[in-house]
Amino acid sequence: MVGIELYHASKFGNGAKVAEELRRVMDARGHQMNVHHIDGAKPREMPRADLYIFGSPTRFGRPIGSMRRFIKKVSLPPGTKYAIFATHADAVPDKKTGKMPTEEELNRLRKTIPNLDEVLKGKGLVKVADEVFNVSADAMKGQLKEGWQGKAEEFATSILSSG
Numbered sequence: 001m002v003g004i005e006l007y008h009a010s011k012f013g014n015g016a017k018v019a020e021e022l023r024r025v026m027d028a029r030g031h032q033m034n035v036h037h038i039d040g041a042k043p044r045e046m047p048r049a050d051l052y053i054f055g056s057p058t059r060f061g062r063p064i065g066s067m068r069r070f071i072k073k074v075s076l077p078p079g080t081k082y083a084i085f086a087t088h089a090d091a092v093p094d095k096k097t098g099k100m101p102t103e104e105e106l107n108r109l110r111k112t113i114p115n116l117d118e119v120l121k122g123k124g125l126v127k128v129a130d131e132v133f134n135v136s137a138d139a140m141k142g143q144l145k146e147g148w149q150g151k152a153e154e155f156a157t158s159i160l161s162s163g
């Protein structure tokens with residue numbers, strides 16, 4: 001059994017849904033996972049776990065500020081394993097050209113995961129998996145794109161396969 005602690009900073013509920021789904025999948029596979037919103041959580045006093053998962057919404061291509069601040073304060077022993085997921089607004093066609101951005105163009109704009117990785121790797125933590133979940137961009141709250149549960153399942157598999 002793997003003991004997992006997940007910390008997320010969901011604002012509109014999409015990341016919270018992903019977290020709950022991951023918890024359900026882990027539970028179904030016999031693993032213990034606790035979900036926390038970072039509001040009120042203590043980054044310097046995190047419960048012991050085999051692995052940590054962090055989930056962040058995106059603001060202007062980067063992690064939401066509350067998550068950046070939380071991650072900076074995280075205090076875990078070097079070598080600790082983590083996985084990370086970001087929620088992003090779905091890609092939309094360019095206003096002028098009508099063309100969809102390429103994968104490469106999107107990656108240039110999407111720094112949520114790389115920014116958090118940089119800080120966590122600087123603390124000696126070891127990443128085992130990451131995943132992006134897209135949210136429709138048509139409304140403020142948005143909605144997770146169809147197939148998100150399958151993606152959560154795959155993400156759980158790659159986290160667990162890290163040994």
Ligand SMILES: Cc1cc2nc3c(=O)[nH]c(=O)nc-3n(C[C@H](O)[C@H](O)[C@H](O)COP(=O)(O)O)c2cc1C
Binds near residue numbers: 060090141
């Ligand atoms: C002010 C603001 C700026 C945003 N900027 C971006 C962005 O640059 N890139 C992106 O992919 N999503 C952006 N989003 C969409 C958020 O990523 C999306 O609302 C969030 O991931 C949904 O997660 P949540 O429901 O868990 O809060 C932005 C949202 C807001 C409100």
